[in-house]
Amino acid sequence: MLVYGPSGAGKKTRVMSVLKKLYGPGAEKIKINARVFQVSSSKKVEFTLVSSIYHIEITPSDMGNNDRVVIQDLLKEIAQTQQVDVGAKQRFKTVVINEADMLTRDAQSALRRTMEKYSPNLRLILLANSTSNIIGPIKSRTLLVRVAAPSIADISQILDKITKKEHISMPRDQEERDQIYQNIAAASDRNLRKALLIFEAMYSQK
Template sequence: MLFVDKYRPRTLEQFQLHADVADNLRKLVVSGDCPHTLFYGPAGAGKKTLILALLREIYGAGVEKLKVECKPWKIELPSRKLEVEFATVSSAYHVEMNPSDVGNNDRYVVQEIIKEMAKSRPVGIDGQRGFKVLVLNEVDRLSKEAQHSLRRTMEKYSAACRLVLCCNNVSKVIEPVRSRCLCIRVAAPSLQQIEEQLGRVAASEKLSLPPPLASRLAAGCDRNLRRALLSLEACRVQQYPFTDDQQVAAPDWELYIQEIAGDVLREQTPKQLFVVRGKLYELLVNCIPPEIVLRKLCLALMPKLDDELRHSTAQDAAFYEHRLQEGSKAIFHLEAFLARFMSNYKQYMISLGL
């Protein structure tokens, strides 16, 4: 079992990074008040772990008896019949799903799932919690239509179904949805907290972790605890006993983005843009989020540019990231950003006489 799963807190009492948030959630459950909840914060901060611990606090160990289903849904619309198929993770008390996977049909899927859950209420442990919980991941990736339809559905079925929403960027969730939820911010852990957690995991595994290596693991994970634990396990597989100067291997997709940045800096031609397009497709096919690809590309290019180009590159990256959120084909906007950068870079080099 991976360290990430082996040392994941199972209950709210076991939380150390977000002890104050966990205590408030426990008080909420004890009081019997369980409103719609919105957890937001950066990746690897512990949102999903908090949600699972909250469900266990409400319903007990029964929420860990999970089943994964991938079944087709037939939704009757006024003008047509919609058939979609997607995966859900469910127990007797809750359903977890990612509605953004179905694209523009997300609003119909969310409504249908909530209606289905409202038909059968679970028998609560104490006979009072007669509602199911629907966990929606990546709510910030839902279309605006889906979020607006969610607003009305939250009110209509609140007696039989409570929603737990999870997202990275709360600014992409519309205000009417946020106002109907208890918003809980899950902050990214500090570098010191990550080092302490790595030390605890290493001690539990009877590993000797040198402080310099722990510092590099914490500094290279971008305050993402999940990534830090995965890097620690990768270092153990690579070499053990650990050494002070042991290298921390970067993920393959990050190295690939570094390679793309080197390609566009080396040559600015249509042929090179065609080659880079194929590499961008490969990243997207391997499920690397396009927003992360664009951000990492910009960060990889910045250190190799003069001050005159850094401002325009950051401005272009912000422009195309906004277009990326509004558009439907990520490859168009990623390629447009690189094409704009290559054009600006070539003109700048010509102006210098190089």
């Protein structure tokens, strides 16, 4: 899958929902690990990855021009390793690749080869803001899922739901509350992550 859309639209949230549906609540029990990769005969670099026993989340673009090494070595290793949980709902492992549109052409070519070779054991979910920098062979091998930015009304509704769930003190008048939510949504440029941060900052400052 290639999930794309603007920042703060909810791509990662949707992907985590898919993983939970595939594997159950164990997909949410994550840990952070550091791996060291040999990028040349004399140079090693450290790379951070987030994982559960069912999936791994990586951001290869953090490695700059060395992203191809991560794609080749790490995905090959994951694909050749059996699923840890023998009772898992799915036999394959899933790798979530953040900022897929920031990968170099070499890394994307390596990714395409990996998709072809290890598809029985491995499923890839790519996250990107745009598909314009992603090579055709990858786009043709993935299901493209566009996530649009939430509307002002969507964000207002979510903020109202949070207010009730967290028992946050707000004006009693619904119209006044709605105006506050709409102001936050407008200030966030329809970026839900940013809207939540603004709301949290307002709450902490009373």
